[in-house]
Amino acid sequence: EVQLLESGGGLVQPGGSLRLSCAASGFTFSSSAMSWVRQAPGKGLEWVSTISDSGDDTYYPDSVKGRFTISRDNFKNTLSLQMNSLRAEDTALYYCVKYCRGGSCNGYYFDHWGQGTLVTVSS
Amino acid sequence: DIQLTQSPSLLSASVGDRVTITCRASQGIATSLVWYQQKPGKAPKLLLYAASTLQIGVPSRFSGSGSGTQFTLTISSLQPEDFATYYCQHFSGFPLAFGGGTKVEIK
Numbered sequence: 014e015v016q017l018l019e020s021g022g023g024l025v026q027p028g029g030s031l032r033l034s035c036a037a038s039g040f041t042f043s044s045s046a047m048s049w050v051r052q053a054p055g056k057g058l059e060w061v062s063t064i065s066d067s068g069d070d071t072y073y074p075d076s077v078k079g080r081f082t083i084s085r086d087n088f089k090n091t092l093s094l095q096m097n098s099l100r101a102e103d104t105a106l107y108y109c110v111k112y113c114r115g116g117s118c119n120g121y122y123f124d125h126w127g128q129g130t131l132v133t134v135s136s
Numbered sequence: 137d138i139q140l141t142q143s144p145s146l147l148s149a150s151v152g153d154r155v156t157i158t159c160r161a162s163q164g165i166a167t168s169l170v171w172y173q174q175k176p177g178k179a180p181k182l183l184l185y186a187a188s189t190l191q192i193g194v195p196s197r198f199s200g201s202g203s204g205t206q207f208t209l210t211i212s213s214l215q216p217e218d219f220a221t222y223y224c225q226h227f228s229g230f231p232l233a234f235g236g237g238t239k240v241e242i243k
Contacts, residue, residue, distance in 0.1 A: 048232075057223065057234060057235075057236050057237045058172075058174075058180065058223055058225075058234040058237070059234065060225075060231065060232040060233060060234065063230070063232070072230040072231070072232075073231075074231040074232075075231070108179060108180075114227075119186070119189070120185040120186040120189060120227075121168060121170075121185070121186075121227035122170045122182055122185035122191075122225075122227065123170070123172075123180075123182065123225070124182050124191070126179035126180055126181075127179065128179055129179060
């Protein structure tokens with residue numbers, strides 16, 4: 014069974030930093046692209062970042078580019094998101110997501126989601 | 137960047153109703169579209185990918201269609217457990233994007 018367990022959320026002041034982690038199990042982590050998706054309280058879903066299976070390729074929307082860094086450790090089956098220069102608008106529940114793409118996936122989609130870790134940016 | 141516009145944003149329906157949700161892309165995305173269902177306090181759940189392929193384990197009352205810029209999610213006979221918020225998402229290159237969501241509520 015695929016399990017994605019996020020941690021690292023909390024309350025941080027504007028301009029501060031936070032590092033989120035996601036412990037993955039139940040699948041071959043090193044063969045899977047991974048992503049972060051966030052959801053502000055009462056709002057919709059927003060894609061935050063994607064990293065390739067090797068970690069060589071990373072992608073971000075303009076809203077977080079230059080402030081957030083996604084990374085992975087394929088030996089520890091861990092995904093991370095380093096968030097710097099945090100703003101009030103970054104307040105959200107952050108989901109760790111398994112990205113199924115190509116090959117045996119027969120398509121592109123987010124097929125497994127963690128339960129999320131809450132980040133609150135406030136003074 | 138590709139934007140996705142869902143309509144309606146709120147849909148009131150009764151058990152047994154046929155329900156259709158629309159997702160429009162700002163430019164053509166072939167069939168690179170996915171639908172999710174999200175219930176309160178829960179993570180989203182994958183329903184369909186490639187516009188019309190049902191994810192394993194999803195009831196056959198859910199179906200999807202469309203290509204290019206216009207897509208639909210249809211629930212053929214709404215069940216009590218289907219009251220939720222539905223999101224579309226495209227995978228036609230980065231940046232990825234979600235639609236704004238459609239909340240299906242009890243009429």
